Structure formats: structure tokens, C-alpha cells
Amino acid sequence: MTGSIIFDPLLQWPLVWAAVALGVLFVAVAVWRGLTGWWLRGLAVIVLLVALFNPSLQQEDRAPLSDIVILVVDESASQRIATRPEQTEQAIAAVEAEVAALENTELRIVPLGDAEDDQGTLLMSALAEAMAEEPRARLAGAILLTDGQLHDVDRAPDLPAPLHVLLTGEEDDWDRRLLVTNAPAFAILGEPVTLTLRVEDQGAVPESEGGTAPLEIAIDGGEPQSYDVPVGQDLELPITLPHGGMNVIQFTLPEADGELTDRNNSAVVQINGVRDRLRVLLVSGEPHPGERTWRNLLKSDSSVDLVHFTILRPPEKQDGVPVNELSLIAFPTRELFIDKIDEFDLIIFDRYKRRGILPSLYLDNVRQYVEDGGAVLVAAGPDFATANSLYRSPLSEILPAAPSSRVIEEGYKPRLTDLGEKHPVTAGLDSFAPAAADEDGPGWGRWFRLIDLEEQSGHTVMHAMDERPLLVLDRVGEGRIALLGSDHAWLWNRGFEGGGPQLELLRRLAHWMMEEPELEEEALSATAEGQTMTITRRTLGDEVGEVELTGPDGEVVMVPLEEVAPGRFEATVEGPEIGLYRLKEGDQDSVIALGPAAPKEFEATIASGDLLEPEVESTRGGIARIEAGVPDLRQVRAGRPAAGRGWLGITPRDAYLTADVTLTPLVSGWLFLLLASLLMVGAWLREGRS
Template identity: 65%
Template sequence: MIGQVILDPLVPWMVLYGLAALALVGLVVAVWRRLSGWALRALAALVILGAMANPSLQRDERDRLSDIVIAVVDESASQRLSDRGAQSAAALEHLRAEVAARPDTELREVMLGDGADNAGTELMTALSGALAEEPQARIAGMVLITDGRVHDMSAAPARLPAPLHVLLSGRDGDWDRRLVVKNAPAFAILGEPVSLTLRIEDQGAAPETRFVDLGIAIDGGPPLAFQMPVNRDVELPIDLPHGGLNVLQFSTPAQVGELTDRNNDAVIQINGVRDRLRVLLVSGEPHAGERTWRNLLKSDRAVDLVHFTILRPPEKQDGVPVNELSLIAFPTRELFLEKVDEFDLIIFDRYKRRGILPSLYLESVADYVRAGGAVLVSAGPDYASADSLYRSPLGAVLPGAPTARVYEEGFTPQITELGQRHPVTEGLDQVSGRTVDEDGEGPGWGRWLRQIDVEPSAGSDVVMSGIDAQPLLMLERVDEGRVALLASDHAWLWDRGFEGGGPQLELLRRLAHWMMKEPELEEETLTVEPTGLTMRILRRTLQDSVGAVTITHPDGTESSVTLDEVAPGRHALTWEAPEVGLYRLREGEVETVIALGPAAPREFEQTIATGETLDAVVAQTNGAVVRIEEGLPSLRAVRAGRPAAGRGWIGLTPRDAYRTVDVRVLPLLPEWLALLLAGALVIGAWLFEGRRSPRLRDAGATRGR
């Protein structure tokens, strides 16, 4: 119970001050003139003024409130390294016991995980939130149990109401190695090296090392081994192997004693862009489709076209002197022997052997295919003749053998069952906007009027068919290269719009990109489309079914998921990943890697425990940073402003907070008592003055005589 006097004047304070001033003036005059009874009148004035001030005694009934200690426990990913989790758990149990041993003290615990969107450890945000939920007048201290790797110091509270202490996990001898890719472009031109800056960085008490192994893998393939210096930036030129998305994975092997290997990998994704597509078009003779091929290729500014056309075959006898022909000798030897490897695609359009291109040149083209080149043959009646291109050294790599039969009748090209799965022809019937013909069967394309009968080779894929389901478009892989055979020379009818035409441009584009090994047109692929922590897994195959996909998590654990068939040859599934990092996916012999967020999350960029980040904010409150491995401190009470830490102890500031449960107000000078006292003093002053007055005494003596 605590009491205090309060004043609640009946009149404004200014009026009360004015009356007190008048009373003081009257008192001074009475004293100066030596008037009797001035003391009693002064007391009467004081009683009246006191009554007007209305004094009361306020008595408060209070309950004491306990002090609060806030503990923020860091449970982010970096706290799971080594034995930091066990250290933090032991520190929290010790703190609980110390707080429980103190009277009127409570512990508030805040558990902090990883920040959203790879934000790292948001320790200051958690502390600010905890302070906002508690009365500031009750907070006696704050304790952070962490490794000191804090990523939101800008959110630190501007003012802390009590000492702040840090119990630091980790070991003084910890060390770690991480791989950093400092610059990586999003796009690069094929054939031109792109420069990447790599750094292998040792942190903490790392052993002396000058060089370490570095592996570089592209699209999940076998890694190439290199030697890299430690703690130095290295410029590394990389040539992208193909167009489209290239996934480059850099890794250095884990070492005994390092904290984690989660930051030993780095993954970047670079889109390969072809600067120019070099195409060699070899036309055997002028015909209606030749102009169509030329126009299609010349319409693309990214295509460098070299067109080799036989305008005057050797058997032509027109009597024109050779010296009068306005023709330039074509550099056939240079093209077909010396520079054949510089072409991305070679197209033979109705070409047959006439002795213009020796067998040596055609054998060079076959070697070009085996070494990774691409050849497309658009076959006409020439392919079924005795001078067929198939009956040359190039025939060894072609996907179909002619039977010498030529169909001269109209037919509508069809996509085979295999073609519905193959990326070259998948969904091709949707391109023209006419999915069925008038009879309701097949794509609504215009007819072609000629087809060459061929026998497909054992390794070819027939993706389009024609008359009586005979093979029309065949694709085959030959060693490192690819070939395609179109068993008709009437594809140009689609370009001319005959009977509505068809998707010739799209078909040619897909053929060219498939033969140049663009990843999006591969038959057997496993790709991932990431969105935050969600990945959409896509499996393309020519098989009827696929097995389960094995997902290897960043921490080495594995999950197995089954994909759903969403279209012929396409299987997909949306999967929610538990954390950011590098994931490896494998189904059969196909595998890929994907990084959700960075390959090494922010928690693993800097892993060595340190209190330097928190030193400034701790020093403001006279707190301390204490390593857990050096012993857990006890709690002591300290006054505000005094040093709050010492050897083996950390301090709390008792707040003596209370809660008022009842308030009683008793008047010190009731109105009736004030009136009675003032009246008695005024009457007493009058009587006293009457007795002491000389005039009255003289008057009394006269009446006596």
C-alpha cells in the first residue's frame, strides 16, 4: 500500500494564486502596522486557501510484476552444422534453469528458422517482434543463442530497454571451403567462349592448401577435372556445347573436417544463342520446290545460306561454247573437303550422282555426319534411280534405302504413332489451325502428289507416313551426328497453299533444330521448371512409360516420385521442395540438376561462427558475447547503466514493475472542518484584537470613573 497527497483545486490555479498573493499582502501590512491578531488571521487565510486547494490522500494498492527475459534461439540451417544444435540446446536449458532460480523472473522463448525466399537469419526482426509483444518496463534482459551469422542487422531496434547478451555457438577451430561463381551471363553466343570468374575460398582455421580439384559438368554429364588455386579469382573460358539452356555445375570435393559441403557446388544456367546458322543447300536440278527451299532459308536473317545448284549437268548438249557461259566455277573442293565442318546443316534437294561431286566429297560429308554434323535429304525421283545418292558413300549414313518405286498420286501426310511422341512432329497438326480434314480423319493439310518408296533402316524413327502408311519422314542418329530423309519432293506445295497448305516452315524449323541438337527437341529428356520452391518435372520419351524419378536433396537424402502422363510421350509432376539448394533428378539413364534459389543458400555463404556482426548492438547495452564452448555463464542482477557482464556471468536489470489493483482517495481537509477552523481563527483573532486594543482599554477605564 503506497500513499501520496494530491491536489484538486475547487477554483482554477490562477485564481488560487491570486488569492494567496492578496492574503500575503494583507499579512505584510498587518505586520508592518503591528496590528494584533495578524497571526490568527494568517492561519485563517491559510485554512481557506488550503480548503480551496482541496487536498486528498491517494492510497494505491499494487501487485508486483515479474521481470521478463527474452531468449531468441537461432534454428536456421547454419545452426545445424557440426554440433551447434547440441550447443544451442544446452545453452537454452542452462538459461531456463538460471531464470527459474531467480524470484519473480520469467523467460520468453522465440524459435527462429530460415528466412523466406533465402533471406537468411532474420534475428533482429525476431528480437524486435518479441520486444513489441512485451511491456518495455518489465524486460530485464535479452539473450540471443546463435552462431552470429545474422542477415538483417538493418532491422535492429534503435533502443533496447535492457542488457543484450549473445551465447555464441560454434568452435574456435571450425573451417569451411566454398565455391563462388562471381559473374555468369544469362546468354552466350555459341562458338564464342564466355568468361566466368570462379573463386574457391577457405574460411576459418583452414589447413594450408594451394590447389584443389574442380569438376565442371554440363547438363548433368560426367565432370571434367581441373586444378584451381585457393583464395584467388580465376577467369575460366567456357564454350557452350549446344543452343538453348545449358546447365553448368561446378563442384569441389568435400574435405575431412570442413563444416559442410553444401557450399562446395555452384550451378549456373546460360542460354546458348547461335549467332549465325550456316546452311549449305545442294540442289541437283532446278525445279518448283528449289525456290521454296531458298526462300524459306533466306527469310531468316540468322541464316547464312550457301546454295550449290547444278544448272548445266554434263550430259546436257546444247552446243553453247563453254567460254560463252556466264558461270562462275564453284569452289566444290573448298566446300566439301576443307570447310565442310563449318556448316551447321547440309541439305540435299533432289540431288543425284552425275560426276560433279566425286565420291571423295560425298565420303567427306558422311564423315562430317559421324563427327556431329547434320544432313537433310529431300528426295525426288532421283533417289529411286540408279544414280541415287543412297548408292554413294553417303548412303552409309542415310536412314532409308530406295526400292526404285515412285508413287505418282495424291496423299495427305500423316503423323505416325511414334511421331505423336517425337518432338519434331509432336503437335504439328495444331500448327496450321486445322486439326482434321473434311472426312474427320487426319490433319487438315493439303495433299502432296509424289512419294518415293523406301525401306527404313533398323535404327531410324519414322515420324510421318504417306501412301498406304509408307514411311515419309525418317530420322536417325549416326554416331555423333543426325540425318533426316524426306521421301518426297512435294513439300513445297504446302508453302504455295495448295489445298490449304500445311506447316512446312514449322516442320523445317524443328528438323533443323533437332539435327543441331537443340535440347528442347531431344527425344529423351528430363527437365525441370522451377518456381520458388516448386518444381515442375517434365519427362519426354519415345517409350510408352517411364519409371519413378529419384530426387537427391541438397543434404543427400533421396525422394522418389511417379510422374503422370499428360500427353503421348510426355510425363509431368509438380513437386514442392522442402528447402532451397541444389537438387539432382534421375530417371533411368537420363538425369539433370536444378538449383532452387542459389545452389548454396545464404545460410551457407559464410559459415564460421562470429560475434563481430552483433558486437556494436551488444556494446550499446553493456552486454557481452560469450562463446558456449568456453562455459555457460550465470545470471546476476545489475543496476541500469552499470557493466552487465563479467567473468562467468551476465547481468539482468531488475525492473520492479507493478500493477495497480485499487486506488482510494480520502480528503485531508473536509469542507465542514475547513469552515469550522477558519471561523474559529477569525473569531479568535477578533477577540484577541479587542482585548489588546488601547482605545478599548481607555474607554473601559472612563466608564469605571
Template identity: 65%
Template structure:
């Protein structure tokens, strides 16, 4: 219960003030004139002014409300290290018992890892708690954490002390691997630098040495080891081994006694791109498809094209001087002997032996392919003649043998059963042709017999091999058994996907990873990993997945397209995932190079110091025991050795209000009249 004197003026305050001023003025005038009853008149006026203010006694029946203690429990990844989960549980249990003993209500919020890589958002959780309870009941707030809070700058304006109950131990130490200066893209064949750094944090034990081992592996392949000085940046030159995505893992072995090895590894993903695609196109007898090849290759700004067309054989006797046969001399030695290794792809388009290229140069082409080069032969009728390019050293690497028969009849190219699975020809667009047919017709094909080990991915007339692929040692070869792909480019009978087909074919020849026919790949979108297994054979087995923390699970693949099997999983952790299926392995990294929760793992008070000092709060280490809770007045120090303070808020709920006038109106009038009468009598007697 509470009682207060209140006023309920009968007139506006300005009118009562004016009346009081008038009374005072008249009384002062009476005093100046020497009237002995002036003070009685002043009292009578004061009584009337008070009567107009209507003083009353207000009585409230109050129900006291308990004070509230806000508790934020950090359950992020860094809080799962060592014995911190047990410390957190003990601290929370002790706080709840202390709060109950002091009659405090509690509100508890648990904070995990933020979405993506936001880290520990303890202040956001505290703000949400504060918004859910009456502000005048909040007696204090406690954060149970290792102190590594990533939104400390968003601390709410608390009306009571903020405390940190810190987990972790003074003897904790940790080693961290940092990778910086890593680009998103890099040019194949060119070295670039990334920066490595090893940092030791916390109570580092003596005798660890000034260097640490760093192990580097690309796409889960053969690891390489380096010695890196601790506490210093080390520039490391790297060259990407292949185009497309390269997953590079850096790892330093776990040292004895360190807090965790989760930050001993870092994963970066760099896309390898070719600076310029160098293509050598050698055309034989001019034909309508020659411009198709040239336009296709010149349309790509990233392609450096060297194109030579042989219009006239050297043995032709027409009286034209040799100096007038071409603008420049055909640099056969330079192209096929000195600089052949600089080309990414060599194309022979309807080329036949005419004495232009000696056998030794074609033998160089064969060696170029066997050492990792790419060769595409677009065959016309010339391939079936005695002067065929097959009748040269290239016969050892070509994937088919000509039968000397040229089939000249309309046919529609079709993808073979094997081609339905091969990445070069799978799911080619089929919305080109007219009259309900997928593609337009071609009218000429060279009959060939494909080698047993080759891959026939497209068929032509009566099922004859049309597009044959083969691997030759470290290189690759393709044979297109027709010179009429240009009909698709011209849109004859609706045309066909010649640009897409030739683009895939060129990239497969240059060994782009996304077009490997036997491959295990993974792609990440957010925390979801899509696993794809390509194969030309039977259905593969389950994929073994090793998570960053070492847990192993199996993933069953389902056929999405012929030869392509996929599955999806959601990665609960950030870091490197290893996937294995038979002899195929790959890796995929989720999240940044180093997850934020493991950048700093040593418990600290420094991050929250500003927010705690602003509210006179304190910090206590859980390893020293759960502190007592004590009530302290507002503005006083709210923490000490072994205790944390809370501010009593004296909040209440008003159940009933009663208002009673202190003096009845008639008594005010009687008192004012009596005082006025006494003043008159005193002055009249004078």
C-alpha cells in the same frame, strides 16, 4: 498497494492561476503600505487556492506482473553443423531453468532457414515476439545462435538488454569454395572466364598447404581436376559442350577436421546459345516450296543463310555466255571443301545430280555428317530418278532407299506410332485443317524403303514412310519424302504446323538437348524439381535421387504423354541433386551457387555486436557453460563473465483505485476565515 496525492481542480487551471496571482498582488500591496496582517491575508488566499485544487489521496491495489525474457533459438542450416544442435538444446534448457528460478516468464521463437535464400532472420522473429507482449514487461532478450544472423540491421528497439548465447567452438575452421563472375548465358564454341576462389576461415590448422584441388564436372560427366591457390582468385576458361542448360559443378575435397563440406561445392547453370546458326540451302529445280524454305530460314535473325539455286545445268546448250549465267560464280570448292565444317545444317531441296557438284564434294558432305554435322534432304520427284542424290556417296548415310515410284494422290500426313513418342513430332498442333481434319492434304510423295535402324516418325499415303530420321556416327540425317510441305505454309485446306515441325527437325538435327529422344532431364521452379524421362522404348524404371547431403531416395515416374514419363519432388535442401535411371544421369541445382547459410559458418559475435552494444547487452560462448541470469538496474552493464543481466520492469496490474479528499471543504473555509479574521483584528488593534 500504492498511495499518491492527486489534484482534481474545481476550476480551470488558468482561472486558479489568475486568482493566485491576484491574491499575491494584493498581499504585496498591503505589505508595501505597511499593513501588519498582510502575511495572514496571504495565507488565507493560499488556503483558498489549495481548496480550489482539491487535493486527494489516491490508493491503488496493485497485482505485480512477472517480467518477460524473450528467447530466439536459431535452428537454421548452419546451426546443424558439428555439435551445435546439442549446444543449442543445452543452452535453451539452462536459460529456461534460470528464468524460472528468477521468476521470469519466457517467450521462445524458433527460426529456421528463411524462404528461398534469405538466411537466418533472427531479428524478424525477435520483433514478432516483442509485438506479442507488453513492452513494459520485457526484461531482456537472448538469441541462441552461432551469430550468423542475416537481418541484423533490422534489430528492434528493445527496452532491455539484448544478449547472444553463442554456439560453436573456438577451434572450428572451414574451407569454402567461391564461384563468381559466372554468366547466365554463353556462346557455344567460345571460351569465357569464371573466377574460382578457395577461402579458409576460423582456426585453420597448420600444414594444409597453399593450394587445394578443385574438381569440375559438366552435367555430371567426366570430372577434370585443377590446382587452385588458397586465398587468391583464379580465372578459369571454360567452353560449353552443348546448347541449352549446362549444369557445371565445382567441388573441392573435404579436408580433415573442417566444419562442413556443404560449402565445398558450388553449382552454376549456364545456358548455351549459338552465336549464329549457319545454314547452307542448296535448291535444285525451282518449285513452289523453294520460297517456303527461304522465308522460314530468313525469318530468324539468328540464322545466316547461304542459298544457291541451280537453274541451269552446265550441259544445256542455249548459246548463253557462261559469264552471264549468274551474278557470281557458284563457289562449290569453297562451300563443300574448304568451309563445309562451318555450317550447322545443310539442306538439299529437290537437288539432283547434274554435274554441278562432283562426287568428291558430296563425299565431303558425308564425312561432314559422320563427324557431327546435320543433313536434311527434302525429296521431290528427282529423288526417284537415275540422277537422284541417292546415287552418290550420300547413299551411305541416307536413311531410306527410293523405289523409283512417285505417288501422286491426295493424302494427309500423319504421325506414326513411333512419332507419337519422338520429340520432333510428339504433340504437334492439330487445329489447322478444315472439315474436322487436323491438317491439310499433300499430293505427292516419293516412295522409299526405310532402313531398319532408322526412325519413321511420319507416314504418308497408305502408310508409306514420309519423314525418316537416322543417326550416322556422330551426326544426324533426316529425309522428308515429299516436296509439298509448302501447302501447309500456304494454308491449303487449313494448312498445318510446318513451321513448328521444321523448327523441331532442324534443332534435332543440330543435337539440341531438349529434343533428344532418349534423355533424362530435370527442371526446377523454386524448390520443386520436375523430372522427365523421354524414351522410345518401354516404360523406364524408378529414378534414384541423391540429395546434397548424400541421402538417397527413389522417384517413380508416371506416363504423361507417349514416350514421356514425369515425376515431381520438393527439394528440402539447396545444392546439387543427382538423378540416375539406368545408364541415364543428370544433375540439377537448387538455390544459388552457394547457399547463404553456408557462406559463413564460423561462429562470431561481430554481426550482432552493434545491436547488443546499443542495449548494454553481452555475449557468452556456450562451450564455456550456460551463464547465470542476474537482475541489474537500467543503464548499468548487463553482462559479465559467466552471467547475463535482465532489467526488472516492476510491471503491475491495477485491481482497484480509491480516492479520498485530504481536507474537507468546510475546513478549508474555516481556516481561510480564521486567518482573515486574525488579519483584521491585528490591523484594527493597530
């Protein structure tokens, strides 16, 4: 119970002060006129003013409140390396015991994990949120249990009590990290692209670690290559992408002896390889309705350099016209098929037949071109079933199907085979149908010619009536070849009976033959959105095994896949933390990074109080290393130093809760009015006798 005198005036304060001024003036006039009772008049004025002020005795029933100490525990990824988890547990137990030994003091423990979107450690934000939940008048101190590597020091709240830091880590910690300071998102195939790397050492680096570090580079999870690179210097690294599409380049520093962590020893760069120009050689055996369709489709893509030759005057044509009167361009066979054949990305034979224009030696060179990594597409016409067929040439060694010498002239709808529904070249093509599917297949327009083929190798992805092969794909050596057993694909482009997906089919064929990763038959890939990754496994088989997923911390998890479409299996996984993940299923492997491969949390791993020192000094707090022992807690007065050797101080707040308030007036209005009247009458009588 406490008491105090308060004033509760009977009038508003301006009127009370006006009354005071009027009373003073009244007494001053009495003195000026020499009235002997002026002092009695002054006493009367004082009594009336005291009554107006209405003094009261205020008594409060107070309940004392305990002081609060906030302990923010940093549980981010960098706090889970080396001996820091054990140090954190030790410090929490020690602080709990110290606070429990203090009278009228409570402890609030606030855990802090990793922030979303790779924002790092938001230590000050957590402290501000914890302070907002507690009465400011009860806050006796705040303690941060951390490695000192925070990323929001500019958000430090205004503390009414000391701020202390308990620092994890050890004095002799050292770490090595890899940074990719410059990496383009796109690069042109065949041209080197320059990446800028840097290897940095932090902390107490041992003398045994020289000025170089081993660096391993792997592309798309392949066999890594090792190099010795300088430490502490920018390294310009030229790289030529091996294929089009997304190239995943992984850089790894092997973990050194005594290094704090290897979580920042890896980096993944994803560069999309694009072709500067796609060089296509189109050789048409003779003019026909589909020739212009092929030409228009290829010329519609601005990235395609098309070289097109049509055989208008074969050797057997004898019409008596002198050669010097013809405007035809001679077919540069030697230049195209000997000197510059390797410059083409794709060669298309459109209804071409042997006429002696291309000797067997040149066609054998085409075969060798495919085995060395080239691509050939044969669009067969009726001549493919004759004795002049390309099959009766050295190309027969690489063609995936042989003609039966029969040409079928009747209407049919091309259909996908069971394998074609899985193959990335044709999978989903039925969704491009202008009409609904029926028993005759997708709602595409009909074709009216088929070269009867006998499959010998490869994969038949489209067939015609009676399941006769229509489109056969195969791999030969390092290259690829495709055989289309009809010259009526142009009917789709003309929109006959609704047409069909000729443009999409040709685009996929070209990209598959260019070995684009997104069109590989057997592939394991993953895409990420935030911390969620979608794993995709494409295969021509009927089933796949579980994916072996290795996290940034080395933990391995087996992920089962579910078939979502023919030949396509998927799974969605929530990554527990930011970093580099490795995937493996059978002979397929891949890598993916959730966030950066070296997250912000591992940019600086050496424990240090430098960032927090200005905030700690402004509250007269202290920074202590747990390695040297957890300091004691003491109570100190406000404004005094709150840290010393082996101890940290908190400021008692003496906060209380008012349970009840009692007001007792000290002045009786009628009594003071009577007293004032008597004084005024006394002054009148005294002055009257005078």
C-alpha cells in the same frame, strides 16, 4: 496496496494559477498598507487555495507481474552442421533451468529457421517481433542462441534490458568455400567464355592444408575433370560450351579433412549457349515451287547464313550457248564439299539428283561429315525414286529409308505417328492445325505427292496414307540425318487448305539436328521457381522409373513421375532447403540449384560474435561460447554491468498490474469555506480594534 497524494483541482489549472496570483497580490497589498491582520488574511487565502487544489488520497491495489526473458534460438541451416545441434539443445536446457530457478521470471523461446528467398538469418527481425508481443516494462533481458552469422544486424531493436549471446561452434573450426564471382548468362558456341572463381579458407586453417585446392569441373553432369587451383586468389577460367541451349557447369571442391561443411564447396553456373551464326548449305537440284519457300524460310532468320545453289544448267543440257555468254555461277563443288564442308552446320539437298556434278567421292565426304557430327536434311522429289537418286550413292549408308521406286500422286494429310507424338521434333505439332482434327488426322492442308519409302533405321515421326513413312529421323555416328519423302511441304507455306506448321517443323528439325538439349529424345531436366522444382523426363518409351533426387545434405528421395503428354513425364517437388540437387533416372542425370548452389547462409560458417558485439556492448551484456560451458543467470540492477566470468545478468523490472484505484478527498469544501470565513472575520475584528 499503495497510496499517494494527488491533486484534482475544482477549476481548470489556468484558473487555479490565476487565483493563486490574485491571492498573493491580495496579501501583498495588505502588508503594503500596514494592516495588522494581514497574516490572518494570508491564512484565509491559503485555506481557499487548498480547497481549490482539492488534494485526494489515491490508493492502488497492485498485482506484481513476472519478468520476461526472451531466448531466440537460431535454427538456420548453418546451425545444423558439426556439433551445433547438440550445443543448441544443451544451451536451451541450461537456460530453462536457470530461469526456472529465478523468482518471478518467465522464459519465452523463439525458434528461427531459414528466411525465404535466400535472405539468410534474420535474427534481429525475430527478436524485434518477439519484443513486440511482450510488454516492454516486463522485459528483463534477451538471449540470442546462434553462431553469430546474421544478415539483419542493422534492424536491431532498442532494448530496455541487457542483450546476451550464447555462441555455438568451436574455436578450432575451419571451412573452405567456393565462390563464382563472375559468370555470364549467355555465351557464343565455339568461343571461350571466362568465368572468375575464388577458393577461400576461413577459421583456424590447419597447416597441412597447402596453398592449393583440388577443383572438379563437370558439364551437364558428365565425367568431372580435376585441377589444382590456388587458394585465396581470383582464378580466370576459360570454358568453351559443348552445345547450344542451356549448359549446366558444376564446380566442386572435394571435402577436406576436418572441414566444417561441404555445403559451400559446390557452385552451379547455367550458361545459355547460342550460335553466332547458323551456316546452312542449300543445294536445289532444279527450280521448283518449293525452292523459294525453303529459301524464304531460311532467310527469315537473321542468325542464319545461307549459301544456296540451284542447278540451272546440268551437264547434259546442250543448247549451244557459249559459256562466256552465260551469267551463271559455276558450282564450287570442291570448295564446298571438300575444303569447307566442316564449316556448315546443316546441309539440305532439295530435290537433288545425281547428274555427275557431285562425284561419288564428294558424296562420300558428305557421309563422313555426318558421321563426324554434321547434319543433313534430304527433301526428296520424284527423282529420289529413280536410278539417279541420292540413294544410289555413298549416302545410302546413312539414309534411314530406301525408295521403292514408286511415286504416289494423290492427296493426303500428313499425320503424326505414335512415335511422332512423343518425339520432340513433332510432338504437339497438331496444336498448330488451323482446323479441328478428324479421322484423316490434324486439320492441316493436303499434300499431293509422296515418294514411297521403306524404313531401314531411325524413327518415322510422320506418315502419309496407309501409314507410309513421310519424315524419318536417324542418328549416324556423331551426326544426324533427316529424310522428308515429299516435295510438297511448300503447300503449307502458301496456306493451301489452311496450310500447316511448316515453319515450326523446319525450326525444330534444324534445332534437333544441331543437337539442342531441349529437343533431345531422351532427356531429364528440371526447372525451379522459388523452392519448387518441376522435373521433366522425355522419352520415346512407354514408361519411366522413379527419379533419384539427392538433396544438398546428401539425403536421397525417390520421386515418381506422372505422364502429362505422350513421351513426357513430370513431377513437382518442394525443395526442403536451398542448395544443389542431383537428379538421376536410368542413364539420364541432371543437376539443378534452388537458389544459389552455395546459399547466403553458408557464405560464412565460422561462429563469431563480431557482428553482434556493438549491440551487446550498448546494453552492457555479454558473449559466451557454449563450448566453455553455459553461464549462470543472475539478477543485476539497471545500469550495472550485466556480464562477467561464468555469468550473465538480467535486470528485474518490478512491473505490476493495477487491479483497483480508490480516491479519498482530504478536504471538505464546506469546512474549509467556514475556516476561511472565520479567518477573514478575525482579520477584520483585529484591524477594527486597531
